[in-house]
Amino acid sequence: MIVIDPSSPVPPFEQLRAGLMDAVTSGELAAGERLPTVRRLAEDLGIAPGTVARAYRELETAGIIETRGRNGTFVAFDADPARQQLQRAAAAFAEQVRDLRLDADEALAVVTAALRSSGAATA
Amino acid sequence: MDRTTLSFNIAFMAISAVVLLVVLVAMTGRASSYRRADAMSRRLRLPYGTAATRDVIAARTRRTTTWALLAAFVGLCAAVPLLTTPLGNESYFLLIAVLPCILLPTAAVHVVLNLRERLFHPAPDVPRIARLTRMSLRDYLGPARLRAPWVLAALLAVIVVAIVATWSAAPERLAATSVVAFTVVTAIAVLLQAARPILDRLVLDRPQPAADTLELAWDDAFRTETLSSLALVTCQLTGLAIGIGMIALATPGSLWAALATQLPTWGVIAPQLVYLGWNGQRPLLPALYPEWLRTPVPVGDPERSPA
Numbered sequence: 001m002i003v004i005d006p007s008s009p010v011p012p013f014e015q016l017r018a019g020l021m022d023a024v025t026s027g028e029l030a031a032g033e034r035l036p037t038v039r040r041l042a043e044d045l046g047i048a049p050g051t052v053a054r055a056y057r058e059l060e061t062a063g064i065i066e067t068r069g070r071n072g073t074f075v076a077f078d079a080d081p082a083r084q085q086l087q088r089a090a091a092a093f094a095e096q097v098r099d100l101r102l103d104a105d106e107a108l109a110v111v112t113a114a115l116r117s118s119g120a121a122t123a
Numbered sequence: 124m125d126r127t128t129l130s131f132n133i134a135f136m137a138i139s140a141v142v143l144l145v146v147l148v149a150m151t152g153r154a155s156s157y158r159r160a161d162a163m164s165r166r167l168r169l170p171y172g173t174a175a176t177r178d179v180i181a182a183r184t185r186r187t188t189t190w191a192l193l194a195a196f197v198g199l200c201a202a203v204p205l206l207t208t209p210l211g212n213e214s215y216f217l218l219i220a221v222l223p224c225i226l227l228p229t230a231a232v233h234v235v236l237n238l239r240e241r242l243f244h245p246a247p248d249v250p251r252i253a254r255l256t257r258m259s260l261r262d263y264l265g266p267a268r269l270r271a272p273w274v275l276a277a278l279l280a281v282i283v284v285a286i287v288a289t290w291s292a293a294p295e296r297l298a299a300t301s302v303v304a305f306t307v308v309t310a311i312a313v314l315l316q317a318a319r320p321i322l323d324r325l326v327l328d329r330p331q332p333a334a335d336t337l338e339l340a341w342d343d344a345f346r347t348e349t350l351s352s353l354a355l356v357t358c359q360l361t362g363l364a365i366g367i368g369m370i371a372l373a374t375p376g377s378l379w380a381a382l383a384t385q386l387p388t389w390g391v392i393a394p395q396l397v398y399l400g401w402n403g404q405r406p407l408l409p410a411l412y413p414e415w416l417r418t419p420v421p422v423g424d425p426e427r428s429p430a
Contacts, residue, residue: 001336005250023255034257043330044253046245072257099266 004045012047016055024064024075030094031087035065035073132216133206139221140199147192156185166404167344169416172337179242180341187236194228209300218387219304219367223311223360230356233349237326242342245334252333260323263347264354265408271397272354275361276316282368283309289372301371308367312360319357323350336413343411355398362390 002019004012023029035041038056042049056073059065066076077087097107149155160181164171171177202224210216245251261269286305289296326349333339366387373380399405409417 001252002255003250003252006248007250020255029255035255036253036257037328040257040328040330041253044332045251046247046332098261101265 002045004047006046012045013051013054016045016047016052017058020055020059021064029075030091031075031077032091033075035075037072128214128216129206129212132211135217136199136203136206136221140196143192143196143199147189147196150192151185151189153181153185156181156188159188160184163344167406169340169344169407169412170337172335176243176338176341183236183240183242183345186240187233190232190236191229194232195225198224198226198228210304213300213304215304215367215370215384215387218363218391219308222363222391223308226356226359227311227315230352233352234322234326237346237349238329241330241332242345243333243338245332245338249334252335252339253331254339258327260327260350262410263327263343263350263408268351268354268398271394272316272319272357272361275358275365275394276312279309279312279361279365279368282365282372285372286368296374297371298375301367305364305367305371308360308364312357312364315357315360319353322353326350326353340407340412340416344407347407347411351398355394358394358397359391362394363387364390366390 002016002023004015004019006012008015010018020029020035029035035056036044038049038052042052045052056065056067060067060073063076065073067073093107093111097104150159157177160177163169163180163184171180199221202221205211205216205220210220213219286297286302290302326346329346331339331342331346333342366383366389369383369386370380373383
């Protein structure tokens with residue numbers, strides 16, 4: 001979720017850019033997740049489409065998000081191939097957890113246990 | 124010509140029209156719309172937050188009910204000329220002619236209202252909230268309700284192949300009225316199957332202006348209702364076509380033929396169980412609720428109660 005406060009001294013563009021950045025760094029927005037279109041986000045937040053487009057452009061330049069032609073704008077995967085593969089696997093895992101309608105905490109506990117047991121086996 | 128069946132069909136349609144008009148008068152009152160809005164709030168376990176939100180929900184509920192009932196009445200009237208066709212003498216006339224004429228306009232009302240109206244209109248100076256991900260149908264319906272129309276479409280494709288094969292090998296095995304009914308309902312079902320993804324996308328792409336997470340959740344509730352009703356009507360008409368196809372394929376007089384006559388009814392009822400739940404109390408998907416409403420809070424737990 002993102003909140004844009006028109007009465008804030010921080011301009012809407014900066015609120016949006018910072019909000020998107022926070023969402024990516026906190027994990028609220030996972031790598032590979034699709035962002036709303038510029039027009040849709042602008043109408044939802046009651047701001048000009050140019051403001052959203054500018055925030056998207058800046059984040060794209062910083063490598064946080066990427067535009068894939070007509071497919072839309074997505075949260076970028078990490079540049080490191082190993083991390084990229086990890087993020088793709090995590091995205092697929094998260095989708096499967098959602099499909100199975102399992103609890104996210106339970107899924108995380110299972111992953112932690114699996115990582116610990118494989119770590120103990122290789123140690 | 125079977126006069127008894129025709130008389131029954133005429134009587135049933137007349138009674139349905141009267142009932143629809145009575146319900147229309149009874150349910151479009153102001154008090155009634157608030158009662159239904161409150162019932163929706165309890166069913167979804169979604170509080171209003173403010174009195175203004177309750178007014179908005181009641182007004183929307185009132186408009187949806189009024190237009191849906193009017194659309195159903197117009198659909199019923201549109202089905203009247205079909206009584207003069209050979210279908211009017213069939214015992215399943217109500218299923219194959221009346222139901223599509225009622226279900227389609229009702230679902231159309233949900234879509235049109237969702238596309239034309241914005242639920243909330245936050246003032247320019249209040250904070251606005253929005254999701255940072257592009258929502259898909261899966262986010263509103265979940266995997267089972269998402270796949271049901273496609274599973275039924277695949278089953279219908281198999282029935283179509285079987286009917287075409289039987290028609291070309293032994294046309295005398297298929298009753299002409301069953302084939303006509305199957306063709307009409309299948310054509311409607313196929314059109315709906317093709318149009319639904321486009322309509323879904325139109326609904327999903329509509330903006331959701333909201334000042335807080337509760338307003339967003341209420342908007343999502345109506346959006347879920349619209350997407351659900353579209354998928355439901357698609358499943359019901361596809362199920363109906365499958366049932367009629369099975370009747371056409373069954374050998375007359377056999378036990379299978381007797382069983383097959385029940386299928387169109389189940390083709391309409393079963394999707395309702397999938398989309399509305401066994402008791403009609405299906406809540407929203409957990410992710411659509413505000414964070415503080417996702418986990419039930421035990422009564423009297425001051426630490427976990429929202430402020």
